[in-house]
Amino acid sequence: MESQITKTKQFTKGGLKPVTDDILLLRIKKHPRMKEFFIQALLFFCGALSIFTTLGIVYELGKESLLFFRTPGVEIVEFLTGKVWQPAIGSFGVLPLVNATLMTTFFAMLVSLPLGLSAAIYLSEYASQKIRSIVKPALEILAGIPTVVYGYFALTFMTPLLRGILGEDQVQIYNTLSAGLTMGLMILPLISSMSEDALSAVPKSLREAAYGLGATKLETSIKVVLPAALSGIIAAFIIGISRAIGETMIVAIAAGSGPALTLNPLKAAETMTGYIARISGGDLAYDTPDYNSIFAIGLLLFMITLFLNIISRLLVHRFREVYE
Amino acid sequence: MTALTSTSDNNSFAIEARNVHLHYGSFRAVKDVNLQIKARKITAIIGPSGCGKSTVLRAFNRMNDFVPSFKMEGEILFHGKNIYDPDVDPVQIRQMIGMVFQKPNPFPKSIYENIAWGARVNGFKGNMDDLVEESLQKAALWEEVKDNLKKNALTLSGGQQQRLCIARTIAVRPEIILMDEPCSALDPIATLKIEELMRDLSSSYTIIIVTHNMQQAARASDYTAFFTMEEDRAGVMVEYDITSHLFVNPKKKQTEDYISGRYG
Numbered sequence: 001m002e003s004q005i006t007k008t009k010q011f012t013k014g015g016l017k018p019v020t021d022d023i024l025l026l027r028i029k030k031h032p033r034m035k036e037f038f039i040q041a042l043l044f045f046c047g048a049l050s051i052f053t054t055l056g057i058v059y060e061l062g063k064e065s066l067l068f069f070r071t072p073g074v075e076i077v078e079f080l081t082g083k084v085w086q087p088a089i090g091s092f093g094v095l096p097l098v099n100a101t102l103m104t105t106f107f108a109m110l111v112s113l114p115l116g117l118s119a120a121i122y123l124s125e126y127a128s129q130k131i132r133s134i135v136k137p138a139l140e141i142l143a144g145i146p147t148v149v150y151g152y153f154a155l156t157f158m159t160p161l162l163r164g165i166l167g168e169d170q171v172q173i174y175n176t177l178s179a180g181l182t183m184g185l186m187i188l189p190l191i192s193s194m195s196e197d198a199l200s201a202v203p204k205s206l207r208e209a210a211y212g213l214g215a216t217k218l219e220t221s222i223k224v225v226l227p228a229a230l231s232g233i234i235a236a237f238i239i240g241i242s243r244a245i246g247e248t249m250i251v252a253i254a255a256g257s258g259p260a261l262t263l264n265p266l267k268a269a270e271t272m273t274g275y276i277a278r279i280s281g282g283d284l285a286y287d288t289p290d291y292n293s294i295f296a297i298g299l300l301l302f303m304i305t306l307f308l309n310i311i312s313r314l315l316v317h318r319f320r321e322v323y324e
Numbered sequence: 325m326t327a328l329t330s331t332s333d334n335n336s337f338a339i340e341a342r343n344v345h346l347h348y349g350s351f352r353a354v355k356d357v358n359l360q361i362k363a364r365k366i367t368a369i370i371g372p373s374g375c376g377k378s379t380v381l382r383a384f385n386r387m388n389d390f391v392p393s394f395k396m397e398g399e400i401l402f403h404g405k406n407i408y409d410p411d412v413d414p415v416q417i418r419q420m421i422g423m424v425f426q427k428p429n430p431f432p433k434s435i436y437e438n439i440a441w442g443a444r445v446n447g448f449k450g451n452m453d454d455l456v457e458e459s460l461q462k463a464a465l466w467e468e469v470k471d472n473l474k475k476n477a478l479t480l481s482g483g484q485q486q487r488l489c490i491a492r493t494i495a496v497r498p499e500i501i502l503m504d505e506p507c508s509a510l511d512p513i514a515t516l517k518i519e520e521l522m523r524d525l526s527s528s529y530t531i532i533i534v535t536h537n538m539q540q541a542a543r544a545s546d547y548t549a550f551f552t553m554e555e556d557r558a559g560v561m562v563e564y565d566i567t568s569h570l571f572v573n574p575k576k577k578q579t580e581d582y583i584s585g586r587y588g
Contacts, residue, residue, distance in 0.1 A: 128392065205429035209489070211387065213442030213496050214419025223441070228432055322478065323432040 061302060064295030071289040079296065085259035085275075087290040094297060096261040100269035101301075104180040104251055105244040107265065111184025112240055116191030117233065123192070124199035125221040136193075143189035151253030154182035159254065162266075170266055174256035177265035183250050187240045194239065198232020199225055206323060231320035238312035242305045248273040272297050338363040338500050338530035339384055339421070344398035346379050348391065353379050354559040357398075359549055361500075366522055366531045368541035368567065371551035372582070376559025377534045380551070381502050384532065385421035386414040419446050421500040422493035427509050428485035430477035430492070435460075435469050438477045438488055442496045455495055463491035464521050483514025487521065494525070501525065503533040507540065519544040538583055542571050550579045 069076055073090050082093015119139070123132055158178040163171045171177075202225045210220040226233070256268025257278055270278070276294045284291045337360045346354040354376035361367050369377045379388065386407060388394040399406040407417050430438050439456045448455065456473065460466040465487040469480070477488055486506055493501055503522075507515040522531055522544055535541050541548050548571070549564040563570060563579045574580040 203429075205425060205427060206431065208387065208390075208423075208425060209429045209431065209492075210441075210445075211390070212385070212418055212423035212425070213445065213492065214415055214422075215442070215445045216415050219445045223445070224431060322476075 061295050061299040064292055065299045068289060068292035068296045074289060083261050087293060092293060096259040097270060097272040097275050099261055100176055100255060101245055101271040103176045103265055104183060104255055104271055105241060107177055107180025108183035108187055108244040109241060111181055112187040112191050113237060116188045117195055119192040120195035120199055121221055124196045139189040139192055147186060147249035150182050150186050151250045154178045154250055154254035158182050172266060172268050174254060174268035175266050176255050176269050179251045179255035183244055183247050187243050190243060191236050191240045194236035195233045198229040202228045203323060228323045231316040234312055234315050238308050241308055245305055246273060248277050252277045272301055336363050337361060340401045342399045342401060344400060346383055347395040349393035352558045357561050359561060359564060361530060361532055362547060363530050364526055365546040366526050366533060366544060367547040368545035369534045369549045369551060370538055370541045375551040375553045377551050378504050381504055381532060381534045384502055385418045385423055387423060389414055419496050420498050421502060422496060422498035424489050424493055424501060424503045424506045426505040428482055428489055430485050430488050432478055434474050435477050435488060436473040438492050439495045442492055446496050459491040459495040462494050463487045465491055483510050483517060486510060486518060500530040505534055505536060508536060542567060550582060552578055
């Protein structure tokens with residue numbers, strides 16, 4: 001046996017050579033793989049980068065917000081519950097801005113959830129290969145349009161449309177409804193694409209099981225495929241909400257540029273992001289309470305989306321039908 | 325294309341394929357199948373991989389309709405009616421001709437809901453609890469799951485899942501049950517349980533089973549159809565006979581080669 005080992009020919013760096021025991025021992029000896037190590041470190045760095053960025057943003061937001069909350073006359077409770085936002089007279093109640101953000105977000109989801117989900121069900125369950133190859137890229141183009149274009153679409157198309165339907169005296173030039181509906185169109189491709197991925201990931205065997213029992217296509221889609229894909233769909237919905245809450249350009253252009261606490265969607269009202277955009281683009285001096293307030297609002301926005309993400313994870317965990 | 329000897333009694337056929345050719349796009353998957361399936365018997369379809377066994381089986385309840393390029397020529401007669409006629413509703417056909425698949429595929433719902441689901445979409449109005457119990461009992465699964473009906477079906481073992489799939493099929497009261505290699509993902513003990521179950525069910529249902537396993541066909545079926553493929557990869561039926569005849573006394577050399585393991 002020993003002679004066999006020594007005579008075995010193997011590929012070595014020098015070509016095909018008989019392998020002797022000492023060469024073999026040298027080869028199986030542990031040695032560092034520097035290239036692997038560096039590549040692994042690089043990959044780790046890229047993965048960690050997003051975490052560091054998040055931490056950096058939280059730190060910066062927190063630091064500047066602290067400056068704001070240290071301003072005499074500003075209190076955190078009043079900030080969170082105050083109904084008037086007028087920095088000029090020292091009135092920092094964030095509710096009007098939050099309210100406007102929630103209203104635009106609500107209308108956006110009112111458009112994008114049903115339409116996006118229906119589009120996803122159509123694409124995943126009904127559309128032929130050919131139709132899918134046309135509709136999917138079209139939806140992706142919709143996702144690729146810059147939001148500033150959507151903003152002008154809201155102002156020059158959606159608002160006149162609403163005014164035409166509901167009456168010019170009812171609908172203000174700037175209003176949260178127009179901005180919200182347009183934002184819904186913007187988010188629609190995101191919802192439909194993510195939901196479609198979730199629906200398509202449901203194994204074919206489940207659909208066959210339903211068909212084999214004499215279920216129709218609609219019964220199969222709604223009662224088998226949709227529940228099995230629910231976790232992905234909820235995730236899509238929550239990401240859509242986060243997108244709507246954080247969206248800036250459309251609301252800055254079309255929702256109005258003055259904080260107002262109103263539940264009437266036909267009136268102008270400035271959202272949190274709209275306010276941040278206006279102030280950071282304005283000529284306010286650094287370290288004034290007005291200026292610092294945008295960081296507090298930014299932090300609040302961040303916390304709202306974080307909260308939604310946590311909620312979504314809990315919901316997904318609770319309601320999903322695990323199919324494997 | 326051996327016809328069965330007892331063709332005189334036409335009513336005893338549950339379903340019948342006449343001059344059936346099946347195509348996927350330009351590829352002819354199966355050609356010229358004539359197969360008369362006896363009612364309340366177990367008919368096995370055996371043959372090498374790729375000979376179109378499953379394609380034929382799926383033609384019996386129009387499951388191939390979901391493949392866009394699928395085309396069929398010929399007739400499949402069910403109660404004298406060609407189920408591929410334009411005025412036939414494939415959804416109704418699938419309720420009357422149920423199917424059990426290769427890999428157990430229970431819904432990711434509770435055991436109870438798995439049984440109730442199919443019945444409900446088919447408009448069942450009776451007592452659902454009774455139906456669930458009755459179906460599980462027929463599928464020889466009741467004793468094992470009766471205390472855990474609310475449990476997720478995916479927590480069951482593979483063999484139990486497959487019997488649940490059979491119970492779910494029974495619950496919609498089909499006439500024919502198609503089984504597409506129902507034991508290929510199961511261990512030998514679970515396989516035997518399914519075979520016993522098939523035997524029990526054959527008193528009330530017609531069963532057609534596709535299997536890779538020749539011993540299974542020999543053990544568990546009354547009739548066997550042997551398929552193979554020709555040079556152009558099109559599947560053909562070589563021989564169809566009472567199982568004991570086909571295995572003991574095959575009439576065709578191809579059949580003999582296959583069942584004695586000299587295939588290819």
